[in-house]
Amino acid sequence: MKPSMRTGVFVCxxxxxxxxxxxxxxxxxxxxxIEGVVLAETYGLLCxxxxxxxxxxxxxxxxLDRVVIAACSPREHEVTFMKVCETAGLNPFMMQMAxxxxxxxxxxxxxxxxxxxxxxxxxxxxxxxxxxxxxEKSSIVCNPEIVVIGGGIAGxxxxxxxxxxxxxxxxxxxTPALGGSCDNIEFVKDLTAKVSGRSEIKVVTGxxxxxxxxxxxxxxxxxxxxxxxxxxxxLATGCLENENGESVPSAGFSEIAExxxxxxxxxxxxxxxxxxxxxxxxxxxxVYIAGCAGGxxxxxxxxxxxxxxxxxxxxxxxxxREVETEPRTSVIxxxxxxxxRTCMEVCGFxxxxxxxxxxxxxxxxxxxxxxxxxxxxxxxxxxxxxHFTPDQIRYxxxxxxx
Amino acid sequence: xxxxxxxTGKGMKSILMDFMTSALEKxxxxxxLVHTRGPENTFPWILATDASAFDSAxxxxxxxxxxxxxxxxxxxxxxxxxxxxxxxxxxxxxxxxELSKLEQIDLNNIILLTMDCPGVxxxxxxxxxxxxxxxxxxxxxxxxxxxxxxxxxxxGDVCLALHGNSPMLVPLTTAGREFLGSLGMETDSDDxxxxxxxxxxxxxxxxxxKESEAQLKDEYGGLNxxxxxxxxxxxxxNCRTVCPICYCRLCFIDMKDRRSPASAHLEHxxxxxxxxxxxxxxxxxxxxxxHMSLSCVSCGMCEDACPSDIPIGRLVSMVxxxxxxxxGYSAGKNPEDPLPLNTFHLEELHEYED
Numbered sequence: 244m245k246p247s248m249r250t251g252v253f254v255c256x257x258x259x260x261x262x263x264x265x266x267x268x269x270x271x272x273x274x275x276x277i278e279g280v281v282l283a284e285t286y287g288l289l290c291x292x293x294x295x296x297x298x299x300x301x302x303x304x305x306x307l308d309r310v311v312i313a314a315c316s317p318r319e320h321e322v323t324f325m326k327v328c329e330t331a332g333l334n335p336f337m338m339q340m341a342x343x344x345x346x347x348x349x350x351x352x353x354x355x356x357x358x359x360x361x362x363x364x365x366x367x368x369x370x371x372x373x374x375x376x377x378x379e380k381s382s383i384v385c386n387p388e389i390v391v392i393g394g395g396i397a398g399x400x401x402x403x404x405x406x407x408x409x410x411x412x413x414x415x416x417x418t419p420a421l422g423g424s425c426d427n428i429e430f431v432k433d434l435t436a437k438v439s440g441r442s443e444i445k446v447v448t449g450x451x452x453x454x455x456x457x458x459x460x461x462x463x464x465x466x467x468x469x470x471x472x473x474x475x476x477x478l479a480t481g482c483l484e485n486e487n488g489e490s491v492p493s494a495g496f497s498e499i500a501e502x503x504x505x506x507x508x509x510x511x512x513x514x515x516x517x518x519x520x521x522x523x524x525x526x527x528x529x530v531y532i533a534g535c536a537g538g539x540x541x542x543x544x545x546x547x548x549x550x551x552x553x554x555x556x557x558x559x560x561x562x563x564r565e566v567e568t569e570p571r572t573s574v575i576x577x578x579x580x581x582x583x584r585t586c587m588e589v590c591g592f593x594x595x596x597x598x599x600x601x602x603x604x605x606x607x608x609x610x611x612x613x614x615x616x617x618x619x620x621x622x623x624x625x626x627x628x629x630h631f632t633p634d635q636i637r638y639x640x641x642x643x644x645x
Numbered sequence: 646x647x648x649x650x651x652x653t654g655k656g657m658k659s660i661l662m663d664f665m666t667s668a669l670e671k672x673x674x675x676x677x678l679v680h681t682r683g684p685e686n687t688f689p690w691i692l693a694t695d696a697s698a699f700d701s702a703x704x705x706x707x708x709x710x711x712x713x714x715x716x717x718x719x720x721x722x723x724x725x726x727x728x729x730x731x732x733x734x735x736x737x738x739x740x741x742x743e744l745s746k747l748e749q750i751d752l753n754n755i756i757l758l759t760m761d762c763p764g765v766x767x768x769x770x771x772x773x774x775x776x777x778x779x780x781x782x783x784x785x786x787x788x789x790x791x792x793x794x795x796x797x798x799x800x801g802d803v804c805l806a807l808h809g810n811s812p813m814l815v816p817l818t819t820a821g822r823e824f825l826g827s828l829g830m831e832t833d834s835d836d837x838x839x840x841x842x843x844x845x846x847x848x849x850x851x852x853x854x855k856e857s858e859a860q861l862k863d864e865y866g867g868l869n870x871x872x873x874x875x876x877x878x879x880x881x882x883n884c885r886t887v888c889p890i891c892y893c894r895l896c897f898i899d900m901k902d903r904r905s906p907a908s909a910h911l912e913h914x915x916x917x918x919x920x921x922x923x924x925x926x927x928x929x930x931x932x933x934x935x936h937m938s939l940s941c942v943s944c945g946m947c948e949d950a951c952p953s954d955i956p957i958g959r960l961v962s963m964v965x966x967x968x969x970x971x972x973g974y975s976a977g978k979n980p981e982d983p984l985p986l987n988t989f990h991l992e993e994l995h996e997y998e999d
Contacts, residue, residue, distance in 0.1 A: 579894050582722070583748045588987055602722060620987075622747070622936065623893040624900055641909075645916070 248279035250369060251307040253298060255289040255314035257344055262287075264348040266358045270313065274365055279373060281305055290320050295327045302331035309372040313341040313365045334377035336570070336630060341368040363643045370642030374635040378570040383609065385460030387562040390415060390473040392452060392464075392499060395423020396542065397534025397549045398479030399434045404553035406443035413445045413471050414438070415464070417495060420448060423481055424535075425542075447471075451495050455502040456593040456610060459529030460566040474560045475529045476503070477552055478513060482535040490539035503527055504591055512538045523551045531555060571613035571630040577603045579625035586617035586626060646799075648806060648815035649825055650834035657760060657807055661704040661732055664758075664805075664814070666696045668730055673827045674756065675727030678717065680706045686772060690716045692729075704732045707778045709765045712946050714740025714889035717750050724751040735759045736794070736944035738801035739977025740889035743940040746984050749892050756824050757801030761808050761843075764791030768949050790945030790958045793854035795847050800977070809839025818980075858963045861956065871927060874960065877953035878926050884947035884957050890937040897936070898929045930957075934964050939985055941965035942977045 252274050256262030267285045275283035282305050288294050289312065302310060310333065312324050317340045325335035343361040351357035389405055391398045394416035402412045420426070421435045438444055447469065454465035455476070464471045480499065485491045492500075492511045500507050505527050506514045513532055516524035523531050531552040534545035575586070575595075580603040587595045587604060594610035595617060597603075606617075606626075615628035651660060665677045680703045681691045688706035690713070691698060713733035718741075721729070733741070738757040745752040764779045764787040771777070780786045791797075798804055802821030806813050816822035816832050825832055865874040885891045914920035941961050948958030969976060971994070972985035 581747075581749065581892055581894060583892075585987055599723070622986075623895075624897050625894075637909075641913075 248309060248373060249281045249305065249307050250277075250279050250309040250311060250372060251301060251305060252280055252283040252311045252313065252365065252369065253289060253301070254283070254285045254343075254365070255294075255312065256285060256287050257315060257348075258288055261314070261344050261348045264351070264354055264357050265343060265361045266354070267313075267361075269358055270362050270365055273362055274369060277366070277369055279309075280369060282307065289314055290323055295323070298324070298327050299331040302328065302333050307333065308337060309375065310338040311341060311365060311368045311372055312338065313343045313361065313368070315344040316340075316342045316346075334379075336378040337372065337375050339368045339372045339375065341365045366645065367639040367643035370638035370640075371635050374632065374638045375630070378629060380567050380570050382565040382567045383461060385560060385562075385564045385566055386462075386472050386474040387560055388412070388473045389475050389477060389556060389560070390462065390464050390471055391477040391479055393417075393423065393479035393481055393493075393534075393536060394421035394438075394446065394448070395479060395481050395534065396425060396431060396434065397481075397536070397545045398423070398477065399438050400546050400549035401477055401479065401533050401553045402444050403434070403437060403441070404550060405556065406441045408553075408557050409443065410557075411443050411445070413447060413464075413473070415450055415452060415466060415471070416446065416448045417451050417493075418448065421446060452499055452502060454593075455499070458566075458592075458610070458612075459527075460560070460564070461609070462529065475531065475556050477531050477533055477556075478525075478536045479533045479549070480536040482512075482539050490535075492536065496536070503530055505530065510538075512536075523548050523555060529560070568609050569611065569613045571628070572608045572611035573606050573613065573615065573617050573626050573628050575604050575606055575617075575621075576625045576627070577601060579623055580604055580621075581623050581625070583622060585620050585622060589616040589620045591616065646806070646815050646840055647832055647835050648813035649830035649832045650836075651812045651814065653811045655812070657705055657763075657805065658703070660805060660807075660812055661758075661760070662699060662702060665702075665704070665730060665732060666699055668828060669693070669696050671828060673728070673824065674730040676729050678713075678729060678731040678733075679704050680732075682706075686777070692720070705734070705760060705763065707766050708768055708771050709734070709737075709944070709946065709949065710768065712740055712887065712889040712944055713737030714744050714750070714942070714944075715887075717741050717755075718744050718889070718892065721750050721755065722748075724754045727754065729755045730758060731755060732758050732760075733801070734762045734765075735796055735798060735800035735804075736762075736942050736977075737889075739796065739942040740944060741801075742977040742980050743890060743942060744892065745980060747892060747940070752980065756803065756820060758803045758805065759798065759801040760805040762791075762794070762797045764788060764794065764797070788945050788949060789857070789956070790943060790948060790962060793850055793857050793959075794943065795850045795854065796943070796978075797846065797850070798843055806836070806839045808842040809836035811836065813839070857959060861959055861963060865960070868927075871931075874955060875926050875930055877955055878930070879953060880926060880929070881952060882929075883950040883952065885933060887946040887950045888937065889944065889946070890940045890942070891933070897932055898925065934961055937961075938965040938968045939972070939974065940976050 254267040254270050256267055271283040271285050274280055286294055321340055324338055328335045328338045341364040343364055347357050347361045351360055388411045391402050391412055391414045394414045398414055402414055405412050422431055425431050450466045452464050452466050457463050460474045462473050462476055480493045480496050482490050483493055497511055500513055505525055513525055515522055516526055533549040533552045582602040584597055592610050592612050594607045595604050598605055615631050618626040618628040668674050669677055676692055676694045678692050680688045681701045682703040683689050688703055714737050738759045741750055741757055744750045766776055766779050766786055767788045776786050802818045804815045804817060806815050813834055813836060816825050910920045943962040945958040951957055974985045
């Protein structure tokens with residue numbers, strides 16, 4: 244341990260959830276002897292308002308530079324405690340959680356064994372934080388423009404509503420003209436005329452997206468020579484009937500789904516964030532479904548979905564809003580990279596590109612989500628997942644196994 | 646196997662010399678990568694753009710000092726400068742194919758021409774007792790790995806078949822067929838006697854390989870056996886340096902942050918009373934095999950370069966045949982087969998679960 248380290252360990256009882264099974268006092272007492280640990284305390288419910296206040300005070304009072312929180316799953320409260328660290332003036336990446344609830348208290352029957360196991364996890368977390376480095380967050384401004392893929396009833400309805408709110412929209416339509424599958428209905432002809440008359444709406448016909456990269460607030464949709472930037476994407480691609488009389492997505496949709504890395508059902512329709520509670524959202528932030536693109540529906544449903552999508556986008560994609568970028572990205576060492584491009588094959592975010600001149604790969608830190616796939620796959624050990632370095636893993640393992 | 650029949654009565658060297666000269670002069674290729682005979686019986690690679698450079702060419706040299714795959718990777722990462730003909734041994738062609746999958750060689754615009762390989766003389770035995778060529782009647786003039794090699798022909802784009810009734814050039818890929826076509830060569834001759842020779846020799850070699858592997862396992866099986874095998878290793882890392890597949894700029898074993906710092910050993914020692922230092926020798930060899938065995942082409946460079954006469958090539962080759970079998974993969978054989986570790990299958994390798 245570096246002599247200057249000031250680590251604080253907080254063991255949460257989580258009401259009765261952890262405290263009834265694990266001897267948290269024993270854990271606090273045991274780890275307080277570890278070099279670098281200046282404070283080891285227990286608390287009833289750290290995620291409560293009082294708990295967060297207590298935590299922030301302790302960090303400031305004791306000038307802690309590292310924090311270990313033994314509590315629930317990081318999926319539950321990592322963000323909560325990172326925020327507490329930030330308010331207390333500590334870089335949030337100097338905090339590490341040890342999951343002693345889901346991984347121990349709820350699954351290990353014997354109390355003594357549970358305490359032993361929890362102690363190991365806490366030791367591992369202390370070891371890991373000794374190798375943590377502060378990472379800086381940055382944010383980028385959202386692009387308020389919208390790309391609508393498909394110029395049928397749903398796509399046009401959503402576009403017109405968004406245009407009414409002064410948003411700029413690009414409709415990308417595969418066929419040579421707007422209208423979709425109902426283009427001979429009078430009402431659709433009216434819609435087409437309205438869309439054509441709006442200066443806020445740019446219509447690109449005869450083209451399909453060939454590449455989609457980015458995330459909520461900053462998508463780039465490439466089509467031919469065009470590169471359209473937008474903060475949100477509306478899938479309004481409609482559907483078809485196959486030879487068995489089943490409803491299936493329009494031709495070309497599977498490619499779009501693949502570019503967005505969105506999961507699809509057995510017919511190929513995109514999954515929704517929630518069938519009843521979030522029916523026009525997808526699991527991908529900033530990507531929405533309107534009309535038959537999500538499965539066959541009637542006119543009334545298509546229009547109301549288009550309205551819902553427009554409303555959702557206007558409430559979320561507010562001009563000037565900033566989104567934080569992931570600081571836990573991967574970095575590639577130019578001196579170690581051999582340009583084999585294995586990383587590009589395993590990257591799920593299109594975040595790695597190849598530099599022909601230098602014959603090395605580089606990570607776009609804005610697109611990178613820090614999953615670490617590339618670092619694991621690199622045959623030359625040239626990629627480092629920040630916040631998941633070999634050193635951090637080794638110290639965590641040593642802490643657990645010792 | 647059908648091929649383009651050649652005139653009989655000429656040896657391997659003069660057939661290859663005539664062929665590369667004509668390919669260059671007819672403009673079918675812009676350059677040729679081939680061995681030449683340098684001073685004091687050395688055999689450097691040359692990249693020739695003029696046929697006059699072939700005066701001293703030695704297309705099938707008796708030793709292998711720089712693996713052809715490695716030679717090619719040194720300049721052909723992206724081939725934009727015309728068409729290149731490479732005369733190399735079958736294991737070198739396989740290394741080139743593996744390296745192209747690892748994006749270290751751009752095989753577009755490259756024609757790999759191989760031959761019925763006679764094997765090579767061990768570097769340590771070359772020139773001693775007048776041994777200047779591999780001699781089938783004297784096993785000690787051929788490297789052990791060459792003696793058990795079962796992929797001694799039919800590699801690359803085109804192969805020179807010499808052991809049939811009459812010599813022929815056999816195209817093995819579309820690129821190879823088109824290349825012979827561009828030289829006006831008809832590839833419709835069929836020579837069963839050559840295939841018979843290939844099959845017979847392959848069977849014979851498989852038997853030798855089986856026996857050699859059994860002996861290796863018997864003598865050096867298990868962790869203790871490996872420790873014994875590598876007890877003479879002086880950590881010179883020659884095996885890695887000469888290996889065409891070891892293409893990393895910095896080896897994992899030399900990366901500082903992959904090693905425990907001295908302070909960690911001291912810390913461990915102070916808490917536990919003593920810290921066992923992991924043997925770097927075994928870690929290196931096992932780690933290297935884990936990294937490259939799926940792409941090992943059994944060229945034997947490592948064994949030839951080992952100053953301690955460790956049968957490292959036979960060991961890695963055996964490990965490689967086990968690991969590649971798991972994935973049904975053959976290193977360097979088919980340019981279309983993806984590297985097993987880059988391929989994801991939802992359902993596979995259940996037998997290794999739990």
